[in-house]
Amino acid sequence: xxxxxxxxxxxxxxxxSLKGGGRNRSGQTNFELYSWLFMRLSGxxxxxxxxxxxxxNLMLGGGITALDFGFVAGKWAxxxxxxxxxxxxxxxxxxxTNGLRTITNDYAEKDQTRFWLKALLITASIVIVVLGTxxxxxxxxxxxxxxxxxxxxx
Numbered sequence: 001x002x003x004x005x006x007x008x009x010x011x012x013x014x015x016x017s018l019k020g021g022g023r024n025r026s027g028q029t030n031f032e033l034y035s036w037l038f039m040r041l042s043g044x045x046x047x048x049x050x051x052x053x054x055x056x057n058l059m060l061g062g063g064i065t066a067l068d069f070g071f072v073a074g075k076w077a078x079x080x081x082x083x084x085x086x087x088x089x090x091x092x093x094x095x096x097t098n099g100l101r102t103i104t105n106d107y108a109e110k111d112q113t114r115f116w117l118k119a120l121l122i123t124a125s126i127v128i129v130v131l132g133t134x135x136x137x138x139x140x141x142x143x144x145x146x147x148x149x150x151x152x153x154x
Contacts, residue, residue: 035098042095049088070149073141077151082136089132097125 057067075081100121108114142152 035102039095039098042091046088046091046095049084049091053084053088069141070151073139073149073151076136076139086133086136089136090129093125093129093132097121 061071101118104114104117108117141149
């Protein structure tokens, strides 16, 4: 009985040396190093932001039954919570987009496939970030003149 032969690992032609500070041998900046660092830092920031978000909304806010349109309206009337939610949105989208970009680079073998997948990913991310940012900063719960929300009292 013969033992199966294990193929040698493939070496990427796109591999970049991490030596030499922030630049590789060709003089270009080492984007992948900064991307890796961003993933670690944004992950830590997201843990703090998300746990704070959950604590305020669920523990201090009266639980899941208290979450409604009025709760969000009252929360977003405060600029602190607008910035908090904006940071969560932007960091989560950038973190997720960077992770999917890395997966695409690792598994899409054809250059054209890789290009179109990343173009679709970046386009979708930009659209979501722009729409989410618009919602956070243009949200007006008092558009209806007959609104009875406490944040709309004059």
